[in-house]
Amino acid sequence: MKEIIKNLRVVLIIFVVLSCSLLIGLFIQEQRSQEELMAVAGENKIALAERYGQSAGAIVTKDNYIIAESVDGKRVYPDKPYSDPYIHLVGDYTHNITNTIECVYENTLLGSQRNIIEQFLLDLSGKGIHGNDITLTLHNGISQVVAEQMRFTGYKGAAVLINWKTGELLAAVSYPAPAYYNLINYEDLEDSSLYNRVLSGSYAPGSTFKMFTAAAWLDSDVFDSDYTVDCHGVSLVPNGPGNINGLSHGVLDLNRAFSESCNVFFGSVGNMMGENYFLNYLNNLAFSEPITLDRLNVRRQKADISVEDAGTLAWFSIGQPIANSELNITPLTHCTYVSAVANGGVRMKPHIISSISNPIGRIVEDIKIEEEREVFSYETAQDLRTIMENAAVYNGLSFDSYTFGLKTGTAEVDGQSGNTSLINTYLYDDEHPYALTMILENSPGSHYLIPFAQNIYREAIYQSP
């Protein structure tokens, strides 16, 4: 009997240790699950649907258009085509696209990570289980116009409209866009329609890159305001780029070369600066540094020259990487640089979240308008403005008395029959401080975009938030 008692004591200790381990293990697993498993793409879709339908807050635009809301236990989204401007950014509860508001702001929308006091107070109000509402900086009227213009072109691509004074995103459309029904059920999806080109698209910048080449030259020791090139359509450096169809521009200075988008001039300027200086300048601009759109990720841009060769550098300087050089831009990031030009060289931190309010209407998080960094000096920005505004006039982007800045670009892409057309513009107006980047894949050319940009600006001014 003594032995049995002794054994019982030993087993008791084992069981107590086991129970404590179980309790601690449960706690650890719960914490670990919150950190690791809730974010995985393989989340339980049925539970997600129910949970969102049950308690997720609404997502609305700044002009109160409801993009997502929970009604009678179901998550409701707009029908096509009204969903087109939002589907890539807002996403849906299935998280089939992960870099979206619905996915990244899941805890906010479901109200699952509030502090205890706030949660308790909300519980007392009877609204504790409901999630927070999110108001976006997007403007529905403008977004629908941008989406309509993108649809009208019929080409895959992206368009971003930013308020260059505040960094607020007013429209960000990726085309093509699936219908919500198809996204949720993951069926009948057009090729690459789930791809958010605004945040993740990677494009050779073409001549829009000349804005950076010009800025670098303006800030360099080798800058000469009287420098001119006599353009015969053929590159001045070996293996460098000539103009399309060998077009001869004659004698050009920076201003005219920018408006004409002369490859010969900018190829020559690039070589004048040298590879090291140019790449250092781009680094100082944070060209390749990643940016974020609140909690959304934005693809990193790249700029690198593979070989020290005058021709390669010349191609690089006009925004067309060759050999193993890397040069690509992301529509949103590209737009922030043209915004900086309009904003005196200061790039504002881009935002898509305007405010987050809890179920009783109290704003728990508000947009913070803040400068991200000065990417161009004020003087350089002013010089860039001058040449870009001249380019706008030269290329016919104008209406009423508004002042626009513009740089167009066309990039050749391997394996693509057409070119990638790009346009990087801003509207210099205190009441309508908009910057627009538009990119179309496999399209006729950059000038094709100008009328669409003009339409977008016109409607944006008309529907001014």
Add this chain to the structure above:
Amino acid sequence: MNLQDTAYILRYLFIILICSSAIQLIRLAIKEFKWGLNHALRPARGYFLIAYQESREKSDIRDRMTKAMDKDSYLINLNTDQMDKINRANEHELRLRSDISQYELSRGEHKTRTRMQTLALYPTTIIGRSRNCDIQIKSKKILKRHCTVYRYDGDWCIRPQSSFAKVKINGVEIDGETELRNKDQIDIAGIRFDFIDERSSAKQAGMDYSAAKIDDRYFKEAVKLSSKRPRLSFLFFNSFALITIALLTYFIPEDFGKHRMIVGLVLISTIVISDLYYIALNKILYYGDRILLLSVSYLSTIGLLIQCRFSFFRNPWFIGQKELGDSEALKDAVRIMVTRFYVQAGAVILGLVLILFLSIIVKKTRFLESLTIVCFIVTPLFLIATKVLGRGMEENGADLWINIGPISLQLTEFAKISYAIVLASFFKNRPRLKMQIFFALWAAMVFFLIMLLPDLGSAMILLPTTVIVFVIMTSEYFKGLLIVLASSLASVLAYALFPHVQARIAGWTSLWVEINPRNAQIIYGLQAVARGGLLGRGLTNGNPWGIPLFNSDMVFSILCEEFGLLVGLAIVVFYTIIWLRTGRGAALARDGFSATLILALGTMLFVEATVVIGGTTGLLPLTGATLPFIARGGSSILAKWIMIAMLLGLLGRQEAGANRL
């Protein structure tokens, strides 16, 4: 306010009620467990050995409780006096030290006169040279563990521990279990003992044994003192149950409107029955374990309420049927959902009714002891029947259910009980090696059948239970270690042979790496736990749908999601309480069979809960076992209540009164 918001607010109240109860009950359980261990060494009343020793020095025998006596004086009065002393020791010290009963019998060099010594007997008394023996005899002729005197089925027996141990009864050498009768002379390696049964002695002397002044009130009072009623927990339990029932019945969807009253009554009746039983427990069993009953009631009620919620609230299958707009289909859907709940509730009510009768039978009779042979045969038969007639592979990965008419039974649940009875019969005392081998062969066959089903869960429950019972009852640590090593080897073999074992392990090991069909169930379960956080989302506000077997295997995840992790932890505490009560019961039990069976059943419940909770939360591989008292399943619920009935009856045996002791 609607159901969603009301439930969300009420979660605070539920956490307070359940967690407070768990804390109070575990405190009492730990306190009483310690008390139980300190008071476990109680000699059997009315039975003892008289040792005869020839010794020149009186001090050779260290004896603090008894005195040398005349050969003919071992009748009632003297031993009543002895018991009185023991009882008084209880009263004053509230403890009985093992040294009361440990005597060193040293052989004197010069044997000049005979001395006698009264030696107490315990339900299992080991005699040998080892310091750990209950009766230690310091002699080279005596083996470390020489023989065992034990009580089984009301009779006292003696058995040599090995073939080298020389034991004679009335001059005849024995080599196996031999029943002891009053005044039998036992010769253990030359030392003589007399076995005394006071009842027989009293009868022979023409005296009425029951009329003797046996006063055990001190001990009984001590038991009662240590068994405070957990009144607050009882109040909290009822508050929790009533508020939750009110919530569910008030908000029951209109589709089930006409069942509202019945559902409410069914739920209330389970609470009323368990309450009545709780109140009358001590009247029925004299010593009723209220802490155990209350803990089980909590688990059962939580289980029934969560199953009620699964049946009636936001069930997407039902909603889908409803959206079809077919009134006949909707009627069928209502019938299915209602039936599902009634089966669960029916099992609980049947279990509650059963414990009333079964616990009394177990306490008052030797019914369980008589079932040993039946269980020995029936256990493998249950498993074979399940293998031959079973179904459920497609749905649950194992053929564990058999249909008998409209009833679907899971015989493996009952096989666990019969296995425990066989285990208790073999290990009621320290069995000899050949008996251990015999049991091992039988158990190996049972485990092989279990793996054929395949029922990994049962294997993971029965194996630790067997090892724990074996080690506690035999103290053979080395063999225990060998069993563990052999089990590990068998596990490796099972892994190599059975694809379903490989799948389980693969799912478990890839848990934090990727999501795949093998681990999706656990990951979804963990996501549910994560969604619930510490405080939960409120009853009915969880999202169980999409988690395979959410109402059986994975129910713990949903409990954590809806009631919160704190309640999840409280549930673990309730299972720990069950083991603590059975550990205490095993220590205080008055015979080896009761002690072993109590231990086996309690360990089985605790291990099952641990395996399920560990599997659900990714701490262990998922086994397919279900959470006792909570998971869906009539057979499982009924089997668990039968186990509780047996436990209550067995625990009630310990203070069964003078007639039993």
